[in-house]
Amino acid sequence: MMHDSLTSPFYIEHGVRLVESYKRLTGNDLLTYNGMNRDASLSIIEQLDNAPFVLLSHGLGDDPIFNFGNKSALELFEIDWQGLTKMPSRLSAETINQADREYLLETVTRQGYIDDYSGVRISAKGKRFMIKQAIVWNIIDAKGDYFGQAAIFSHWDFL
Numbered sequence: 001m002m003h004d005s006l007t008s009p010f011y012i013e014h015g016v017r018l019v020e021s022y023k024r025l026t027g028n029d030l031l032t033y034n035g036m037n038r039d040a041s042l043s044i045i046e047q048l049d050n051a052p053f054v055l056l057s058h059g060l061g062d063d064p065i066f067n068f069g070n071k072s073a074l075e076l077f078e079i080d081w082q083g084l085t086k087m088p089s090r091l092s093a094e095t096i097n098q099a100d101r102e103y104l105l106e107t108v109t110r111q112g113y114i115d116d117y118s119g120v121r122i123s124a125k126g127k128r129f130m131i132k133q134a135i136v137w138n139i140i141d142a143k144g145d146y147f148g149q150a151a152i153f154s155h156w157d158f159l
Contacts, residue, residue, distance in 0.1 A: 006046060012044075014067070015045030018057065018150055019044055022135075022152075025113045048070055053153065054072045054152065058149060065087065078127065079123070093120065094128070112137065118132045118133070129156045
């Protein structure tokens with residue numbers, strides 16, 4: 001079931017920004033990541049929501065809040081849409097791992113993206129897992145305006 005909010009103008013644009021900034025920074029197509037096939041009958045954000053990989057993004061601010069998590073992300077992080085979109089993204093990492101997360105975000109801010117991130121994350125219900133080979137990138141539109149950061153990964157191990 002798709003979230004009603006995904007049909008809003010923000011999410012229609014957000015899907016385009018995610019795909020275009022990923023392509024601009026990495027040279028790769030997000031809609032074919034991990035063997036995914038494009039589906040012309042669905043909007044970009046709907047395709048990303050149903051994708052077979054974990055995709056998360058957060059917006060701006062001193063303590064950015066998640067503004068998107070696809071179905072795979074919601075399942076892995078054991079949280080619903082309402083809970084995720086009210087949660088500061090830093091809470092996806094245990095306190096002990098937040099310094100590593102800060103370094104990651106600063107590196108992405110400086111370089112535009114990284115494509116080999118690994119780190120421990122924690123679900124809303126306390127399950128710990130190591131994400132592997134994550135790609136984290138800045139969400140930037142064609143004019144260079146900054147909208148936050150996103151992460152995508154397909155590999156993790158529960159700890």
